[in-house]
Amino acid sequence: MTEPTNTPDTGDAALNERHRVRMERKKAIIDAQIASANKQIGIIIVNTGNGKGKSSSAFGMVARALGHNMKVGVVQFIKGAMATGEEQFLRRFPDEVSFHTMGEGYTWETQNRERDIEKAKLAWEQAKRFLDDPACGLVVLDELNIALKYRYLDVENVINDLLARPPMQHVVITGRGAPPELIAIADTVTDMTVVKHAFKAGIAAQLGTEW
Amino acid sequence: MTEPTNTPDTGDAALNERHRVRMERKKAIIDAQIASANKQIGIIIVNTGNGKGKSSSAFGMVARALGHNMKVGVVQFIKGAMATGEEQFLRRFPDEVSFHTMGEGYTWETQNRERDIEKAKLAWEQAKRFLDDPACGLVVLDELNIALKYRYLDVENVINDLLARPPMQHVVITGRGAPPELIAIADTVTDMTVVKHAFKAGIAAQLGTEW
Numbered sequence: 001m002t003e004p005t006n007t008p009d010t011g012d013a014a015l016n017e018r019h020r021v022r023m024e025r026k027k028a029i030i031d032a033q034i035a036s037a038n039k040q041i042g043i044i045i046v047n048t049g050n051g052k053g054k055s056s057s058a059f060g061m062v063a064r065a066l067g068h069n070m071k072v073g074v075v076q077f078i079k080g081a082m083a084t085g086e087e088q089f090l091r092r093f094p095d096e097v098s099f100h101t102m103g104e105g106y107t108w109e110t111q112n113r114e115r116d117i118e119k120a121k122l123a124w125e126q127a128k129r130f131l132d133d134p135a136c137g138l139v140v141l142d143e144l145n146i147a148l149k150y151r152y153l154d155v156e157n158v159i160n161d162l163l164a165r166p167p168m169q170h171v172v173i174t175g176r177g178a179p180p181e182l183i184a185i186a187d188t189v190t191d192m193t194v195v196k197h198a199f200k201a202g203i204a205a206q207l208g209t210e211w
Numbered sequence: 212m213t214e215p216t217n218t219p220d221t222g223d224a225a226l227n228e229r230h231r232v233r234m235e236r237k238k239a240i241i242d243a244q245i246a247s248a249n250k251q252i253g254i255i256i257v258n259t260g261n262g263k264g265k266s267s268s269a270f271g272m273v274a275r276a277l278g279h280n281m282k283v284g285v286v287q288f289i290k291g292a293m294a295t296g297e298e299q300f301l302r303r304f305p306d307e308v309s310f311h312t313m314g315e316g317y318t319w320e321t322q323n324r325e326r327d328i329e330k331a332k333l334a335w336e337q338a339k340r341f342l343d344d345p346a347c348g349l350v351v352l353d354e355l356n357i358a359l360k361y362r363y364l365d366v367e368n369v370i371n372d373l374l375a376r377p378p379m380q381h382v383v384i385t386g387r388g389a390p391p392e393l394i395a396i397a398d399t400v401t402d403m404t405v406v407k408h409a410f411k412a413g414i415a416a417q418l419g420t421e422w
Binding site for chain 1: 223226227230231254256257258259260262263264265266267268269270271272273274275276277278279296297298299300301323324325361394397398399400401402403404405406407408409
């Protein structure tokens with residue numbers, strides 16, 4: 001019995017070689033994309049949708065920015081009443097992170113529209129101070145979309161202030177129901193889409209993952 | 212001329228009252244949901260999809276967990292070669308965050324499947340050490356989905372190890388293309404869906420938001 005010599009190699013060696021060729025091609029495409037994406041400019045990121053990760057992603061970007069020694073400004077438009085883990089964590093860095101919490105819990109906790117509007121306007125005044133400060137490399141406007149959705153703030157005014165910010169400053173805006181006008185002027189928009197959620201299965205909001 | 216007395220009030224007062232009633236109803240529903248969602252248990256969160264925020268959301272949950280003085284274990288399965296801001300930031304907390312980076316950049320950077328498999332297996336050994344440790348409150352398995360997608364790791368083995376972890380431990384798994392078997396056993400799954408992305412508009416990956 002002799003070993004067959006002409007059969008196609010269908011074993012690991014062939015699989016590994018196909019993988020190498022495919023990855024080489026992928027690398028060439030990605031490298032070309034990176035080379036052509038060369039604008040250095042502050043961007044507006046919007047995290048919207050009903051799924052998890054809108055605010056936590058923004059706070060992950062804060063950690064990223066702090067790793068690069070950038071100054072960060074955070075305004076929480078709605079969640080204020082809840083002492084979240086992020087807040088406790090970020091308050092450890094008073095020189096690097098300016099943290100302003102306005103509002104008092106979700107709007108259905110207050111049931112007072114006039115007061116909500118007043119709080120939202122005060123929060124926007126603070127946001128404008130960050131948006132006027134070129135030393136502030138990243139501004140997080142957490143749950144701003146909710147304030148826009150309920151028309152506590154005028155979307156045109158908000159957009160004008162966003163577009164007038166220093167050219168290298170990044171802004172991350174979170175919350176369900178981002179208005180189309182905001183999506184239109186944003187650079188990167190992600191819809192956090194629910195595939196499944198533990199809360200629906202009767203699991204309470206968990207320390208460390210939800211709050 | 213006398214003031215009309217019977218016309219419906221369509222001004223601010225009526226708007227505010229309608230808002231109050233609607234929010235009161237919403238609060239009752241949410242409060243009931245929170246009361247019935249009372250299971251206290253460690254959950255598995257999967258962040259998948261092609262959009263932004265999968266890893267940054269996981270790192271935001273790390274900040275949240277650290278705010279509650281939880282110990283955190285992080286394994287990066289793919290991105291290792293890149294010195295991200297998160298890594299630089301989280302390495303400031305060696306007592307609270309154990310950080311392990313395996314692999315050397317995205318798979319298309321290496322083009323060597325056998326080496327990738329070896330690296331992924333080593334990374335899983337480290338993940339198992341975290342998954343065996345009840346003192347570790349949160350385990351982040353960053354880009355694990357990629358390792359599963361390329362079959363560098365066996366999904367059944369991975370699931371068995373995940374399900375055998377301490378009952379109160381949370382796990383966050385990120386990366387495109389989460390396999391259906393993993394989605395089936397996860398508690399919360401979010402698909403980060405691209406609405407628009409700055410990179411497509413020729414803007415480079417920006418310090419502080421992308422890396």
